[in-house]
Amino acid sequence: MAVDKKYETPMLDQLETGPWPSFVKEIKAAGEENPMANDLIGLLEQSYTERLGHWKHGGIVGVMGYGGGVIGRYSDLPEKYPAVSHFHTIRVNQPAGWYYTADVLHKLCDIWDKHGSGLTNMHGSTGDMVLLGCTTPDLEPVFSELTELGFDLGGSGSDVRTPSCCCGQSRCEWACYDTMGLTHFITQKFQDELHRPAFPYKMKFKMSGCPNDCVASIARSDISIIGTWRDEIQINQEEVRNYSKNGVNIVKEIAVLCPGKCIDWDGNEIKIDDSSCRHCMHCINVMPKGLAPGKDRGAVVLMGAKAPIVEGALLSSVIIPFMKIEEPYDDMEFWEVIEEMWDVWCDNGKARERIGEFIQRVGLGNFLDEVGLEPVAEMVAHPRDNPYIFYEDYLEEEDEDE
Amino acid sequence: MAVDKKYETPMLDQLETGPWPSFVKEIKAAGEENPMANDLIGLLEQSYTERLGHWKHGGIVGVMGYGGGVIGRYSDLPEKYPAVSHFHTIRVNQPAGWYYTADVLHKLCDIWDKHGSGLTNMHGSTGDMVLLGCTTPDLEPVFSELTELGFDLGGSGSDVRTPSCCCGQSRCEWACYDTMGLTHFITQKFQDELHRPAFPYKMKFKMSGCPNDCVASIARSDISIIGTWRDEIQINQEEVRNYSKNGVNIVKEIAVLCPGKCIDWDGNEIKIDDSSCRHCMHCINVMPKGLAPGKDRGAVVLMGAKAPIVEGALLSSVIIPFMKIEEPYDDMEFWEVIEEMWDVWCDNGKARERIGEFIQRVGLGNFLDEVGLEPVAEMVAHPRDNPYIFYEDYLEEEDEDE
Amino acid sequence: MADAKPQRLTDIGPPHHDRFMPPIIKKNYGKWKYHEIPRPGVLVHTSDSGDKLYTVRAGSPRLLSTKKIRIFADLATKYCGGHLRFTSRHNVEFLLTDAANIDPLIADLDALGHPVGGTGNSITSIVHTQGWVHCHSAATDASGVVKAVMDDVIDEFKTMELPAKLRIALACCLNMCGAVHCSDIAILGIHKRIPQIDLKTLPKLCEIPNLIASCPTNAIRPTTYEGKPSVEIQEDQCMFCANCFTVCPAMPIADPDTDGVSIWIGGKVSNARSEPMFSKLAIPFIPNNPPRWPEVVEAVRMIVDLWKANANKHERVGEWIERIGWPKFFRMSGIPFEKTHIDDFKHAGLTFKRSAHLTY
């Protein structure tokens, strides 16, 4: 494709200066050959000048048989910038851990140079490779070329969203389970739920290998699976002493900041009362050679995180305090729990009600009842402090006992 | 009065045994001469047997011209226990700090032996001397004999309730203002509001001399006035060293527990970064000879505490971060703030809505606007974390500025 | 009205405390320098001038006969120049200037059955309310439970061997007159049966709009009975708070077979170290078992012992549990964690565990 139009972009030119890599350079680079990218520059300069976006609500566009994966987008200035009058994005499900080879990246770029704007987000904040700007007729061709290359679309709308994870065991010594393996498994297991929206609202999975939570799962996924351990922290006293020698103040930097207040350092040996350890990672983070998570590893499952709209932002909360994550993943009881939870949510959730909001509305205790999970103290920061208790069947139970 | 009836009280007799002083002994003692106390024993035994109270809702009873101070109470078994068919309580406003002389106590007892059950609570949880059990005709005589002795009734209903306070400067080295003086002043200043209910609901004042809050003001008063200081903690290093010598582990017992994390102890000298001190009292509590509150003393005013009904229990929250409390009390601007707050609450509060609930309903920011107080960061634990901001007149202000 | 009876005294307020304070206090008012606790129940306050005030604190059931008050008064005359005070937790304090009087006073108090103690790191008297002695709203008695518990923990009143102060409170219904909501251990009367509407008397006794508005969960709905406006209760929306009964006598809620108490722990009022905290639900329900409520006594004792054995110095019950975490407390205490422990009122979501900070 050849590009003739040239826009004056004094505002955006400004953003080409400075040491941080510039998105403007990227758009201009693509715009040299790609008319969509070129018109985007024009439209964006107008937005900068007017301090106003120029995109309209998206219509329903997509690929055949899928309800998600494409975000429709139309400009409100189609005459002025015809090449971006359609400017849909395609969400391409990334490989777990965002690993690529040079070869596959070139092939992905080939597809996108052929059919789209030549612009991407590597990656979107859910995790997808986001192909920015495509016309409606080009959606199907992109899709078939992607699948030929072995790729598929990600989620959008009220479906399972593209799961994502930290690099876990592939590159991190702290991963308490195989985040990438599990993420791939989940993505494959729920392909139908991912492509065909059938929930009250979106449903995100994020997998982090340890409580550092490098994929921010607790802040932005409906199901957050965070690796942890339940035996003793592994200690290499020699290496701990080395840290101390090399300037780490173990009392001030570690013991005092330990939330379990369970670390003692006598100048020679570190002692940890593991029964009070909160599994926060801090001591391990500071002395990676000296300490390591225990050997009895698994994950804590939390659920319900979301952004503010409508009922206020939520962090995920504990639903399964500890769960082993071992192959064959398909045998894990967890999937039954997940599907039970979805059933309850689908049957009773309101439109656009995230599962976290739903649980708050019906009450965690009632939700557990419905799902068939036992309440455990790990699910709460503390027991209730108000006496407004819906005692249930207390009398009945007592009668039975007597 | 002579008492002939004798009740069998096997249940209550049980509670006469054991080392802790027994309320049953007290009722029985009074019951030897007093038929009301005697019938109370019978009625109470029946309650113990049946596991059920035998009191009915109180009607409106009181002394002439007062709307508060008497709690009407009738038994639902008037035939069986005629002496307690009326059994109203009279709330007598205690002297600040609950100080008495033997002489005045005898005179108070004289009145109560003559007109009532001979039973009291020394004191009720609001702070009043509670005279337990009086008939309607005896109310006026009790009142006139009390006033002759210099006493008056306390509050009940939707009025200012009997203010109370810790012993403060009368017996405590930490009192940052004269709690008893202020309490007496407030009680006198608001006599009309105390006796003639005119608010949406009750209004309690409690005064503590320091953040130890020995009168639990933050948990149970609509206006909690808690002494504090804003300059440096006074240090006697010699005495601090003595505590250390005598076994106080200053690091573990004090520095580590200091919420401001602002104490350093090098084994010889204690250093406090007063700009980070939270004024929690802990270090002072542990070493009363070594440390003392600063010299620039006053109080923080908090408001809104209450029990759970209806909107859930509340602790008071900061409304004035620091205020000097000096005589003449009448000159303090504080009274204007109080009356302003009452006006706003009276004009807009719903029936049975405590001021703490009211503030939550209308919003603290709006409440401050109405009262004419500036918002300050000390009023919140932290700024909002949700973006649902009712921006007001932002544009207008900017226009004015430019 | 005031004109009609001009000589009737009203609005005089309480007498000024100056009338009652001992001379040593008047002299040293605002000049106290430090205090010591030489033995349980005895405080010594030293003033700038060097004057020393000795306080002897004795336990009280709060419900006192005039006879007992007269005895206290006479003891004050005998040992304290006629001066005494009561505390914010209803104990009685004798104010002495002569240290030699301490032992004889304590002996007299012991003989009278009023133990001396409650200072420092001890259990002091239980703040409590009226119960079956005087209130129409009670789900349990107050004085009886208090007596039974104090009989059991009295050694902790008479000594100072706890990690910190321990404050117990009791309220006989959700109105919580004792403001038990910030206590280390709170005993709270509980109804568990929905109000039995007296349809006949309701229209006469109660304002229906007020009644409907009184229900925190909107369980009360307007209806008609025999052609007249009345109310009905959505059973599954009632959580037995009794606020409807407070505003309307035709909604009795007390019931011997279902009333009882619940136990709440970990609250505090002082600002020392941690900020004030609410008590949290530990034991959802124990049936009323008068005269001695043995299950309640045992529960309190268990919590006191567990805390005493495991807390660090200066750690109040709530501070201790915050450090070890609630799951660990439930494991250590053996109290089963149940659905009732999970908050479902307005701010419930904020009590969910929104982190991976767990102990195993």
Add this chain to the structure above:
Amino acid sequence: MADAKPQRLTDIGPPHHDRFMPPIIKKNYGKWKYHEIPRPGVLVHTSDSGDKLYTVRAGSPRLLSTKKIRIFADLATKYCGGHLRFTSRHNVEFLLTDAANIDPLIADLDALGHPVGGTGNSITSIVHTQGWVHCHSAATDASGVVKAVMDDVIDEFKTMELPAKLRIALACCLNMCGAVHCSDIAILGIHKRIPQIDLKTLPKLCEIPNLIASCPTNAIRPTTYEGKPSVEIQEDQCMFCANCFTVCPAMPIADPDTDGVSIWIGGKVSNARSEPMFSKLAIPFIPNNPPRWPEVVEAVRMIVDLWKANANKHERVGEWIERIGWPKFFRMSGIPFEKTHIDDFKHAGLTFKRSAHLTY
């Protein structure tokens, strides 16, 4: 439908990562022992077997042309056997086995204008969203603000001299696609004008009950317009969240003169030390000032500098402020505290200062 076109591939999901991981990772998968950060932007992971993997992390604007992706791919071929990955914060990571390749790779990246850094106690790339580049909902641009801020703080990307990690995020509207609500510093697009209802198109474009239900504060009320069902907005109940616009295009809310950004601080995600926390409002509003949003840049810089100069080691922004208290933060930063800082949403009461723990 699947029957109609049997050969069309669907539901294949993403390719397995095995296809893309370098051999050293396959060999040592799950066997990494510890890591070190020899210099900013370079990680060395050592495995049980002694193998060493070198990672070089380079900054990225996230919005990449295929041209740039191809250049990255070629660098991977040149230095890393053709292997690379992206991070959860959109940086690109090159995975090397030969330490000797580190310096040449970094030199190439520098020449390309992609600085190496973002590891350890640094500022890494800003998680952000679409803004004026692609979204209809934006109250500000995303990429432009991010570029301007990163240009200013890039030294903190290239070094590791901060007290702890500092995570900045930007979302261009309250939908918060970047999930900025738990960031050390969050920049959030803000509308401040009520939606301008397009009464003509509304009945055609929108479902009125859904529209009414979408408003968190119930500001939208049913009404009629030219005889047809329509809606109106109670102006004083609108807090400009734009959720109505999300469900109904006939409620446009963007407006150049009133849109802008707000700054939120002190959030975190990790469980390290403290539990995850939400960010809190610091600066309620800064008007859009493209292309460089200088007031925003300055505000971020001020907060970073204040924190850097005052926090203890390992203290994230929120942990530092929790220790010193918010009033002190406001005093130190000079940011005026206003009514907007006081929460007035559902759980507002829980944010009031319910203790005497104040600093003066």
